[in-house]
Amino acid sequence: MKNIQLTSLQQLGIFPQSLHYQLSSTQLQTHAMNQKGGVLSSTGALVIRTGKFTGRSPKDKFIVQDDLTKETVDWNEFNNPISTDQFEVIFQASISFLNSHPQLYINDVYAGADKDHRISFRIINQLPAMSLFVANMFIALSSQLPPFTEPDWHVLVAPDLELNPEKCGTRQSNATVINFKRKIIIIAGSGYTGEIKKSVFTVLNYLLPLQKKVLSMHCAANQGADGATALFFGLSGTGKTTLSTDPLRKLIGDDEHGWSAKGIFNFEGGCYAKCMKLDGNKEPAIFNAIKAGAIVENTPFFKNTNQINFDSDAITENTRVSYPLSHISNRVIHGTGKAPKHIIFLTCDAFGVLPPLSRLTQQQAIYYFLNGYTAKIAGTEAGIKEPKPTFSACFGAPFMPLAPMVYAGLLQEKLNHHKVKVWMVNTGWAGGRYGVGQRIPLAFSRLMVTAILSNSLDHVSFTQESCFRLNVPDYCPDVPREMLLPRNSWDNQEAYFLQANELITHFEANYQRVIQPKGVIPAGLPMGR
Incomplete structure (x- = not known):
């Protein structure tokens, strides 16, 4: 990893023991299997379990209430206020946890296919499978999208960190916390990958309508x-x-x-599809996208095989597959439309x-x-x-x-x-x-x-x-x-x-x-x- 990105992490207070930056999907898949964080299926896709949480926990999403958000956020059962002091407690707990972890995985990505409205994110987490999810779901760096030295936003993901609700002001030991002034998202206590995707979406849903008049x-x-x-x-x-x-x-x-005034643009670089009772005859594009590089969540195998049983709800009804848009041949490559x-x-x-x-x-x-x-x-x-x-x-x-x-x-x-x-x-x-x-x-x-x-x-x-x-x-x-x-x-x-x-x-x-x-x-x- 370049020194300038490492300096960016150190400014947050993160001093990693071992750091993996922008690994390929093959490398991340190998890391996940070596750490017993996933099993390879017969299709080549990585099959993982997300632990206690097999879906989003919307009542555990918090937004820091400050002079920026107090009058603009619609405070309700999904937009729960948290103080700047409580955020600082959660932030320090997250930094301490990530520093104690033997390996960290970093993804630099963009959200937004329109160059006039895209936002850069540096996503730091403890698990290679979650890093693969990030690589699938967001827009990767390329010759058209050069690397950035300092991102617009940082995302800290610590699924194994259990918060103290009394000290942190949270409902329970997990939380997703968004600080619009500091431009930081923290996801703690949940291994459900969709929390990353939807927290980034929440940020765009606040910034784009207010700042750009983009729906x-x-x-x-x-x-x-x-x-x-x-x-x-x-x-x-x-x-x-x-x-x-x-x-x-x-x-x-x-x-x-x-x-926007120019037309439609995708925020993402991948798909996150439900795969309960997935049938290749009825949904061939999704079925055929489940190959090397894809991640299948919370779906068991048929007994004594590595063949995915899409009909099973033994773990959850909310079984999911994440794959990059490149797995869909019939796609708009630039991610924009009229x-x-x-x-x-x-x-x-x-x-x-x-x-x-x-x-x-x-x-x-x-x-x-x-x-x-x-x-x-x-x-x-x-x-x-x-x-x-x-x-x-x-x-x-x-x-x-x-x-x-x-x-x-x-x-x-x-x-x-x-x-x-x-x-x-x-x-x-x-x-x-x-x-x-x-x-x-x-x-x-x-x-x-x-x-x-x-x-x-x-x-x-x-x-x-x-x-x-x-x-x-x-x-x-x-x-x-x-x-x-x-x-x-x-x-x-x-x-x-x-x-x-x-x-x-x-x-x-x-x-x-x-x-x-x-x-x-x-x-x-x-x-x-």
Whole structure:
């Protein structure tokens, strides 16, 4: 490692015993296996376990409250305040821990494919597998992106460090702490790699809208042969990665993007896809990306083999794979695109009452964006026996530090300026709620997305259904007509209307509890009764 980078670490107080800087994916994979931190699968991918945490811990994310953030951060259950003194205690504990560790791994990376808006990060951690994750997920140094001497931000990752909650002001022994004034992120006590990804996303979600008027978005993006861009918003499990990874279109990115005056740009250099029940026939691009350099998390092998059992939830339902975008042949190499022509909101409605496909008015688009709805079903989270509505403002509340209307306001401006068409695709249930109806086949969801992006619905008539006042196409190529209007696929019409009204009640309650207190008053809810 160059002396100037070593000096940068020493200025933080880090004096490493042994330091590994910018190792290749092959070297990091070897280090992980030698340290018993991963096992090689039959595909060549490294399979790891993330320990106690197999998912993010959003209630343990803290932001230092100071004169910079006090009036700008939307303090809530995901943006928890912590004092500068408490940050200093956590910082010193992290530095002490990293100095005591025999080996440290350093990655210098960028977030943001647009040169005018990218931010540099130096990520310091104790585990080679986490270093490989960083190399996969962010934008690597190259001849076009030369090395930097001093990063914009430092990230300290110490998964084996257990904090003292009483001294540190944390909820428990793990925490992710962001200091916008010091430009430091600390991740302690969790080996879940997604904490790194989402903490960097949180930083961009604060800086870009405030400083650059760039809309930061939790969405996937792809591009057609004609260069037309489409965005896919959706919470986990709605099909964001699956539907945006389309053999007929080039992938820009599967999760995090910015929308500037020039167009769309990916924040990342890789994909982090759910792989529970992954089927190579249904999702070949993701399946084939699981090769040397990829990391598969918390997925067991078939007994007495090194073959990955993608159907097993023995460790967690939230099994994941991380791979660089170079593993996807059909991709936009520069990670940028034009302003979108179409935006698709994805939801998995387990109540079976939202249309599989609908076109949104601008008022509806902002309303559904602010609510960010999907449903959890039995088996996805401990204690859930019946479908549970889940709302996440802007489709990403846990990593949105600003008030929801900041993002919604920027979205509305861009929708107006670019005349974007906004759609909602329900990948959940039809013909009845979960347990009664049937999951909408992935093949039909793909056909609906294809119809949207090919502009095949431009000359189709639409019917406004009575419950949600959503405009539903009367025809979609190769999709059964009876599926398009939800009530037509239910045997019991009375049960349909009772279920629809129940979901509307959940929407109204969420809007009044979360959105309206922020000063956002809708001009009449875009739903009926």
